Amino acid sequence: MTDKYCCIQFEKFVTNSKNEFINTNKLIYHDERFDEYGIIIHDGGQSYITITHCPWTGEKLPESKKDQWFDELEKLGFEDPISEYEEIPEEYKSAKWMKSKNK
Structure with a gap:
């Protein structure tokens, strides 16, 4: 291990x-x-x-956490985060968004 x-x-x-x-x-x-x-x-x-x-x-x-990722971005107003990828907040392009939710 x-x-x-x-x-x-x-x-x-x-x-x-x-x-x-x-x-x-x-x-x-x-x-x-x-x-x-x-x-x-x-x-x-x-x-x-x-x-x-x-x-x-x-x-x-x-x-x-894929469903949670989409749910979080939908709450921020993104209907299709994949096609709007350039516009989504930078923290959602990595694992940073999960770390900020677990503080």
């Missing part, structure tokens, strides 16, 4: 490369905005299949 991840294999495949969708050695994507993990689909795009458990140990991963 590592400090941040449930096993060495999971850590290796999450942190293998800065360019998640081009490096075929990287299998797991972590979207820090939602604290969501997924298996990357290596088709040249930026798609991934969301996973809820570590593929190697079966340990439960953190609950995705």
Whole structure:
């Protein structure tokens, strides 16, 4: 077990490369905005299949915050945060929004 991840294999495949969708050695994507993990689909795009458990140990991963992210931005007046991404507050483009909610 590592400090941040449930096993060495999971850590290796999450942190293998800065360019998640081009490096075929990287299998797991972590979207820090939602604290969501997924298996990357290596088709040249930026798609991934969301996973809820570590593929190697079966340990439960953190609950995705995607719905909460959309709810928070809807309260701020954004109807479609994905298409309005450039206009959303900077803290919502990273995990900062979650940290500010847990103070």
